[in-house]
Amino acid sequence: MTLRFAGRLDRLGTESAFEVLAHARALEAQGRDIVHCEIGEPDFATPQNIIDAATSAMNNGATHYTPASGIREVREATATYVAKQTGVPTTWRNVVLTPGSKNILMFALMALVEDGDEVILPDPGYPIYRSLVSFIGGVPVSLPIRQSNGFRVDAEELASLITPRTRVLIVNSPQNPTGGILTAKDCEAIAELATRHDLFVISDEIYSRLNYEGAHVSLYGVPGMAERTVLMDGCSKAWAMCGWRLGFGAMPEELAKRMDTLMINTSSCAAAFTQWAAVEAFESPESDAAVTAMVTEFRARRDLLVDALNRIPGVACHKPEGAFYVFPDISATGHGDRELAAALLDEVGVAVLAGSSFGPQGAGHIRLSYANSVDNLRRAADRIGTYLGVPVAS
Ligand SMILES: Cc1ncc(COP(=O)(O)O)c(C=O)c1O
Incomplete structure (x- = not known):
């Protein structure tokens, strides 16, 4: 056939x-x-204490389905972690746990982008942005990330790319593939543009803990941005947990509810013992x-x-x-x-x-x-x- x-x-x-x-x-x-x-x-x-937390969770019965967006206590622990990292008051209702942060990206695009809507994304950038935007019928628009600019976003160039069809802006800091980061000033300039043009932002901060020159600056954490931003993060890079598949998003509650429906229709939930391992990752000094x-x-x-x-x-x-x-x-x-x-x-x-x-x-x-x-x-x-x-x- x-x-x-x-x-x-x-x-x-x-x-x-x-x-x-x-x-x-x-x-x-x-x-x-x-x-x-x-x-x-x-x-x-992966740090041994995190592995131990997962095995003891499994031994204690964490081998079943969980609620689609995650176990309530784990969502609470994630919200506390996000609040600590970004300064944004966050509750469990803002948090969705998924098998890897790519799902947060996919779900956000599915929830927000109509056919023909433009999505501005970094170029060079993580190739999955362009792939998924095209897949769901959006139009990818390249935002150049230049070595001559220290691999940061040029806010003036970004402003020149915004049209009436622009719906979503994807930002990634620290960045794959360049290792560039956004400064507090960059984040403020991007936030100002997003607010002025009523854009929704997907802020991919999966490398937020891998910062060599100072503290990570979160775009999600810029005052006023949490209502128009989904923070995309996960355990893969920070705690060497790529194979565990645990991503998380923090977002406005209405969007989190929609993602819950998308989780019900796809993965059902992230693995139960992996979720408990994440609590150990977030909370333990080790x-x-x-x-x-x-x-x-x-x-x-x-x-x-x-x-x-x-x-x-x-x-x-x-x-x-x-x-x-x-x-x-x-x-x-x-x-x-x-x-x-x-x-x-x-x-x-x-x-x-x-x-x-x-x-x-x-x-x-x-x-x-x-x-x-x-x-x-x-x-x-x-x-x-x-x-x-x-x-x-x-
Ligand atoms: C920029 C960026 N975002 C997201 C991901 C996906 O990470 P995960 O699905 O393991 O959470 C990666 C993985 O390489 C990445 O480089």
């Missing part, structure tokens, strides 16, 4: 990280030695200490990698303030980003992502994740330097 797929599937994109990882694994299966700099996931183990240790290690790796890359002629690497990615400009090497990413993997065994897979504005850059050991990052930089004709001997 020839399967006839619905046309909407053609509008779905993908995350090239998953594809490059599969290709890298296939090369490893043939005996090749690969340094993985493509993966967007902390290489640390979990906080684990985040601090991880940030210290990531900062050291960032510094090493940025210095090593900047020693390669033709490579200009901005020192990112957050997340665990660097996004060097490689245009002066004479290589295209897709060609260079493919060659680095095939020729010298370093898996990186092409900048243009994060949007047209990412062309001329590659993304490296430093969620890998210092030794491996040194090997990656050496191999890239060697491929480009200059061993960097970091």
